[in-house]
Amino acid sequence: MTTLRIDYFAQLRELAGTASEACETAHATPGPLYEELRARHGFPFKASQLRVAVNDAFVPWEHPLADGDVVVFIPPVTGG
Incomplete structure (x- = not known):
């Protein structure tokens, strides 16, 4: 298992309900890690x-x- 810190911004922060979290994962790359999150x-x-x-x-x-x-x-990013 790998222990990571995940930082969230914008809509992802709102949905996660936190600006960051510690995450233990067996995934070796960001792609499957994102799907887990x-x-x-x-x-x-x-x-x-x-x-x-x-x-x-x-x-x-x-x-x-x-x-x-x-x-x-x-x-x-959206806006104008």
């Missing part, structure tokens, strides 16, 4: 609609996760 919190976005960052850097969805990483899923 999506099921848990009822996130409406598909992974293809988001950007993912690990430790303050944008990464591909296949990026390997390591214990202690900080993961952020960035939802689409």
Whole structure:
């Protein structure tokens, strides 16, 4: 198991009910991790609609996760 910190912004923060949470996961990359969190919190976005960052850097969805990483899923931005 890997222990991560997940930070939430915008609509994802509202749906999760928190700005961040510790998460233990067996998933090795952000893609399946997001699907786990999506099921848990009822996130409406598909992974293809988001950007993912690990430790303050944008990464591909296949990026390997390591214990202690900080993961952020960035939802689409709207407004004008």
